[in-house]
Amino acid sequence: MEIERIILRQIKMDLLTPFTTSVGTEVDKDIILVEVVGKDGLSGWGESVSIVQPMYNEETVKTNWHIMTDFLIPLLLKEPIEHPDMVFPRFQYVRGNYNAKAAIEGAVWDLYAKSQNLSLSKALGGVKDKIEVGVSVGIQHSEQQLLQQIEGYLQEGYKRIKVKIKPDWDVSILKMIRKSFPQIPLMADANCAYTLDDIDHLRHLDEFNLMMIEQPLAHDDIIDHGVLQANLETPICLDESIHSAEDARKAIELGSCRIINLKIGRVGGLSESKKIHDLCVKHDIPLWCGGMLEAGIGRAHNIAITSLSNFTIPGDTAPSAHYWKQDIIEPEVKMENGLIAVPDGPGIGYEPNLSLIERLTVKQSSICL
Ligand SMILES: O=C(O)CCC(=O)c1ccccc1C(=O)O
Ligand SMILES: [Mg+2]
Structure with a gap:
């Protein structure tokens, strides 16, 4: 080139x-x-x-x-x-x-x-022609507002709901969500809001049948997460802590997580993302693609990497209209029945x-x- x-x-x-x-x-x-x-x-x-x-x-x-x-x-x-x-x-x-x-x-x-x-998906070794879509719901002004949002997202077809949590916005909102939606695929992302001192508090989250708790402890920790995981039934998923395939290997060996959120930016690119994907296949660790509120170009890259085989859990790659009045690519990213079609045109497949x-x-x- x-x-x-x-x-x-x-x-x-x-x-x-x-x-x-x-x-x-x-x-x-x-x-x-x-x-x-x-x-x-x-x-x-x-x-x-x-x-x-x-x-x-x-x-x-x-x-x-x-x-x-x-x-x-x-x-x-x-x-x-x-x-x-x-x-x-x-x-x-x-x-x-x-x-x-x-x-x-x-x-x-x-x-x-x-x-x-080649499509970027094929160039990376992708095998799926559709990817499953979840949505990440931010902290709201009221519990009622959160419930209404979730209802709307479920109607739109999202296949998994992730709610953001923090110490005063966790047990009560999860209880409320489960009361209305006992069965939906639900998870919580703490963005590092807790410490090991909160271990007894975090154990309360086990009763909500969450798919996982994402990054409960410090952004640079993999040791304490291992201690927490040993004391929790709910799988821990690491986001902020994983910067490389080496980090992923250490976290898996220490039992610090059972699931990994992959973000291409956080790990330095698509080549390292592929390495993490392959390592997770070897260790039977499911992956999903996280989001950083990307515009269309970053979103297209997320779609391509999610087409690899071991991205088995719906990711945070929601369609363009969830974020923007008008996205910077054509066509925009669209979701149908909770799925996004992986484009097959050359490269990212969007103009x-x-x-x-x-x-x-x-x-x-x-x-x-
Ligand atoms: O819809 C998205 O792009 C995911 C949003 C999200 O959860 C997030 C957005 C910005 C920074 C960190 C995170 C996160 O996954 O922790
Ligand atoms: Mg996160």
Whole structure:
């Protein structure tokens, strides 16, 4: 693959509804889009999942722009790339900054798939032509409001409901949900809101027949989660704590989780995502694809990775209309009966809407050799 130049664009988009977790609220998003232009005129697209505050992990939109322009892009352009698997190792001496790395690597994967006339799904080894869709429901102003939202989502066809929890928004809301919907596939995501001191409190959650509890303890922990899992019946799913296949191996060996939420940005890209997928197959650990309120480009990448065989639990990749008045790709991502069709066109299989992207752009830079 011969890369001619790389265009970075920072766009700003309003979320249809604010999204609240145990750490904070997002109302709009600044998003960095990466366009890798090949010498043959094809373009590959990637999207960074970083937000403006270092609230989910340590990265931000500003640090991503800096790391991409000053370090990652010069490394990428320095020597030819024969296969996207070469990108992550090329970035090896830039520590961390996985969202930034993944956005660039994802664009190279898209360009590669297009150059091979393959869908990104097929290029990654995907086998499914439809993926199952769940929805992540943020913390609401009232319990009644939460119940109404869940009712609406079930009518729309979502196959799994995830609610965000924190110490004063957990037992009571789960009790209420189970009273109305005793059987629905239900899970809870704490975004690190508890410590091991809460072990007796967390054991109360066992009575709600949850599919899993996502990331109850610290963002950088895998040890305490093992202690907690040994004291809980409900499976623990790790999100924030897993940055690599090595992290996943250690968490599995320590018994710190029975399920893994995979986010492409958090682990540094699609090549590492595949490694985690294959490791989980070997250890019989089910996977699902998490979400970071992505715009269309990131969403398309999530759909492609979810088409791999071991993504056996509905993910957080909801359709475009759940987040945006108008998404930046055409066609938008649509859901039917709780399923999203995996596109079979070349690359991500959706066209970036360039005129809309241009209108939303607040900052742009074009970098060539
Ligand atoms: O709909 C989505 O994209 C998932 C939303 C979500 O749960 C989330 C959104 C932003 C940051 C972290 C998380 C999370 O999974 O923890
Ligand atoms: Mg999570």
